[in-house]
Amino acid sequence: MNIFDSLRLDGRRALVTGGSRGLGLEMARALAAAGAELVIASRDEQHLAGARTELLAAGAPRVEVRAADLESPAGATQFCEQVLAELSPIDVLINNVGGRRINLPTEEMPLAEWQRIIDLNLTQAFVCTKLIGGAMLPRRRGRVINVSSISATLPGRAMRGRSYETSKAALSMFTKAVAADWAPYQVTVNAIAPGAFLTDANRRWFADRPELQAEIAAEIPLGRWGEPHEIGALALYLASDASSYMTGSVVVIDGGRTLW
Numbered sequence: 001m002n003i004f005d006s007l008r009l010d011g012r013r014a015l016v017t018g019g020s021r022g023l024g025l026e027m028a029r030a031l032a033a034a035g036a037e038l039v040i041a042s043r044d045e046q047h048l049a050g051a052r053t054e055l056l057a058a059g060a061p062r063v064e065v066r067a068a069d070l071e072s073p074a075g076a077t078q079f080c081e082q083v084l085a086e087l088s089p090i091d092v093l094i095n096n097v098g099g100r101r102i103n104l105p106t107e108e109m110p111l112a113e114w115q116r117i118i119d120l121n122l123t124q125a126f127v128c129t130k131l132i133g134g135a136m137l138p139r140r141r142g143r144v145i146n147v148s149s150i151s152a153t154l155p156g157r158a159m160r161g162r163s164y165e166t167s168k169a170a171l172s173m174f175t176k177a178v179a180a181d182w183a184p185y186q187v188t189v190n191a192i193a194p195g196a197f198l199t200d201a202n203r204r205w206f207a208d209r210p211e212l213q214a215e216i217a218a219e220i221p222l223g224r225w226g227e228p229h230e231i232g233a234l235a236l237y238l239a240s241d242a243s244s245y246m247t248g249s250v251v252v253i254d255g256g257r258t259l260w
Contacts, residue, residue: 006242010035014092014239015083015132017070017124020047022199023147023231024096025054030232031092031239032060039064039087041079041097043071070097071116076124080131092143092239093132095125100164114163121167122174129178133187142187143239148172150195150254168193172250179248188247190238195254197226221256 014031018024019040028038032055040055040063042048048065055063064087068079083090098121102113125146136142152168172191179189196202196216202225206213217224234253237243252258 001241003242007236007240008034009092009236009240012091013037013039013087013089014094015039015041015087015090015128016094016096017041017068017128018097019094020044020051020065022201023194023197023228024094025051026228026232027094027096027235029055029058029229030236032058032063033232034236034240035061036092036239037062037064039066039083039090041066041068041070043067043069070124070128071120073119073123073127076127077131080128084131084135088135089139090132090135091141092145093128093136094145094147094235094239095128096147097124098147098149098168102163106162109163117163118167118170121164122170125171126174129174129189133178133182133189136187137182137185140186143243144178144182144187144189145235145238146171146175146189146191148175148191148193148250150193150252150258152193152250154258175250176248183247188238188243190243190247191250192231192234192238193250193252193254194231195226195252195257196220197228197231199228219257220254221259224255226253226255 009031014036016024016028019028020042028040032038038060045067052063052065069075129144133144148171149168151165152172155165175189175191182189
């Protein structure tokens with residue numbers, strides 16, 4: 001097989017949660033460029049509609065969108081059951097939904113807020129992997145890609161509460177454990193651990209605190225933030241046959257930030 005042919009996803013369907021903007025949209029764009037049909041999920045119907053229009057205009061063969069609240073286990077379950085009923089089979093699952101959204105010190109954090117972030121970053125990925133990934137096992141073929149973070153191993157200096165780092169560290173280990181379980185079925189499970197990327201959300205953050213962009217870039221050996229499109233090729237590799245001998249890996253893409 002030609003090496004470039006091994007990266008093609010023609011005839012395969014990929015589900016990207018949180019795929020309407022940011023890194024999720026860039027990963028969806030890369031998979032579509034390789035021929036994949038897409039299912040993208042987000043809470044924001046307006047962003048979903050815009051992403052669908054953009055992806056189709058760029059040549060995606062098919063784009064289905066679903067509004068879903070994946071923050072709660074019940075919402076994630078309902079979403080996955082709907083996808084399985086309406087859009088099977090799913091060949092590639094990218095669990096991209098996540099975030100921290102709070103910055104409370106550990107000693108002040110209510111239990112409900114801790115649990116909300118754990119569910120957002122970890123429990124929903126478990127539910128989607130169990131249901132969508134589990135449906136790949138009888139077919140003995142599939143790709144699951146979890147989006148972790150360098151915060152899984154490197155506590156953020158400006159972060160508080162530590163629920164984000166804890167949930168991402170657990171997601172990385174969940175990736176490895178499920179990869180071991182599912183290897184006999186030829187379903188691979190890997191994770192991407194991004195560092196600092198200039199997503200729209202971070203650009204809005206810098207509008208209020210412009211000095212932070214340079215301060216954080218100074219801690220990165222490459223001397224800059226990542227551009228969102230730079231994650232696309234990695235997602236495509238992990239989704240394709242090119243990565244057929246790779247499972248249980250957590251691939252860091254951070255400009256060298258975790259080197260020191």
